[in-house]
Amino acid sequence: MAISFGENRCQRSKRDEISARPLCRGCGRALVAWVRADESADASPVAVAGACSCDRITVLPTRTRILLLQHPREQRVAIGTARMAQLALPNSRLRVGLDFAADPEVQAALSHSAATYVLFPGLDTSPVENLPRDREITLIVLDGTWWQARKLLKLNPAIAALPRIAFRPRKPSAYVIRREPADFCVSTIEALAEVLKVLEPEGDRFGRLLDPFHAMVARQRWFQDEVRSSRHRAALRPRVSPRKALASRLAADWSRLVCVHGEANAWPRHHPAREDPETVHWVAHRPATSETFEAVMAPRHVLAKSTPLHVELSRERLHAGGTVQQWHDAWKGFTKPGDILVMWGTYYRDLAAADGLPLSVPSVNLRDEVSRLLRRRFGTVEASMAFLGAKPTPLALPGRGGRRLAALVGALESLRVGDRESPELREANAVMDGSPIPPTGV
Numbered sequence: 001m002a003i004s005f006g007e008n009r010c011q012r013s014k015r016d017e018i019s020a021r022p023l024c025r026g027c028g029r030a031l032v033a034w035v036r037a038d039e040s041a042d043a044s045p046v047a048v049a050g051a052c053s054c055d056r057i058t059v060l061p062t063r064t065r066i067l068l069l070q071h072p073r074e075q076r077v078a079i080g081t082a083r084m085a086q087l088a089l090p091n092s093r094l095r096v097g098l099d100f101a102a103d104p105e106v107q108a109a110l111s112h113s114a115a116t117y118v119l120f121p122g123l124d125t126s127p128v129e130n131l132p133r134d135r136e137i138t139l140i141v142l143d144g145t146w147w148q149a150r151k152l153l154k155l156n157p158a159i160a161a162l163p164r165i166a167f168r169p170r171k172p173s174a175y176v177i178r179r180e181p182a183d184f185c186v187s188t189i190e191a192l193a194e195v196l197k198v199l200e201p202e203g204d205r206f207g208r209l210l211d212p213f214h215a216m217v218a219r220q221r222w223f224q225d226e227v228r229s230s231r232h233r234a235a236l237r238p239r240v241s242p243r244k245a246l247a248s249r250l251a252a253d254w255s256r257l258v259c260v261h262g263e264a265n266a267w268p269r270h271h272p273a274r275e276d277p278e279t280v281h282w283v284a285h286r287p288a289t290s291e292t293f294e295a296v297m298a299p300r301h302v303l304a305k306s307t308p309l310h311v312e313l314s315r316e317r318l319h320a321g322g323t324v325q326q327w328h329d330a331w332k333g334f335t336k337p338g339d340i341l342v343m344w345g346t347y348y349r350d351l352a353a354a355d356g357l358p359l360s361v362p363s364v365n366l367r368d369e370v371s372r373l374l375r376r377r378f379g380t381v382e383a384s385m386a387f388l389g390a391k392p393t394p395l396a397l398p399g400r401g402g403r404r405l406a407a408l409v410g411a412l413e414s415l416r417v418g419d420r421e422s423p424e425l426r427e428a429n430a431v432m433d434g435s436p437i438p439p440t441g442v
């Protein structure tokens with residue numbers, strides 16, 4: 001059987017290119033994939049089930065409260081399982097970030113530390129069978145690779161200090177499509193199914209938690225086998241420039257893209273009175289509809305002397321800002337299910353997530369995309385503009401945040417066009433071709 005994949009945009013017809021790919025509002029994955037029954041150019045593509053497995057989800061109420069803390073990098077993993085678990089378990093929350101010290105849900109769980117446990121694979125843990133059954137417990141689950149989970153513990157000492165529980169998987173992980181570093185590692189959703197089976201054995205319900213997971217694994221295996229078996233055809237495919245490939249990706253998702261940028265009240269690193277950074281200005285723009293969002297939050301900590309200068313908003317303007325709650329409420333009104341955030345680096349996203357802003361949605365780090373494309377690293381989006389042949393999009397938002405968002409939107413709009421290359425870019429590609437991409441910074 002010769003099958004070519006519709007997801008491979010090199011082979012997409014013009015008609016496919018302009019029709020938006022239907023995406024699941026729950027998990028954000030494709031509902032439909034287009035395949036061709038053979039390689040001939042006039043074979044019409046047929047629709048098959050896409051990567052979304054939400055139709056296999058059974059909603060499973062639990063007594064146990066589950067707090068999924070996701071490493072930001074795990075968010076981009078197409079075969080991650082935390083979102084799937086969250087959709088199935090109504091008594092669960094998913095938070096994305098690195099430092100959860102200011103996250104209200106995490107703080108609430110920590111304040112009941114007698115009934116809060118961290119699920120973490122490894123030694124130095126007690127078995128789940130030993131957990132008390134006389135109280136409602138909260139289970140903190142770290143979602144990411146084993147290394148990312150360890151990093152989260154390191155960055156969150158209060159969570160690291162909680163009692164840890166573990167279980168021995170009864171059988172090896174079905175998560176064969178992703179390598180795990182040790183035999184006690186399983187996917188997040190498999191771990192939850194095992195632990196919930198022990199904690200809430202009534203009705204033997206939690207096998208069903210794995211239905212969408214098994215469907216996803218089966219599909220992924222099929223996909224890998226097909227790609228492997230048709231690898232010999234790869235050489236025949238026309239080479240599409242990376243910029244054109246990125247342009248098609250952006251065009252397909254255009255209506256869902258929301259550019260975001262934050263500015264922080266940040267103290268100089270070595271200042272004796274230094275306080276943790278906090279978001280004081282949050283701006284966003286949806287290029288498809290030109291809608292704009294702005295929130296100024298009054299500082300919760302002491303305002304650093306340099307902050308008004310850096311964020312280019314006066315002390316008075318900052319102190320007159322709203323509360324974190326008002327920011328969250330307004331943001332919920334602005335965003336829509338299925339949104340994809342576009343940002344330059346992840347610092348301000350993580351900072352906002354630490355304040356509890358709901359951001360557990362797919363995101364595009366434009367800095368990574370531009371670095372791959374131009375094979376050089378830019379500190380700020382403004383620095384990349386000339387190389388992209390881009391101009392800021394006027395947004396009438398104040399401060400450095402407004403300026404940086406205008407540049408981000410301008411960069412995104414120029415990348416969507418795709419075929420316009422500046423002389424600088426042509427030169428950069430000619431000089432840098434074949435050289436490795438510089439390593440990722442913060």
Ligand SMILES: [Zn+2]
Binds near residue numbers: 026027028029055
């Ligand atoms: Zn779905």
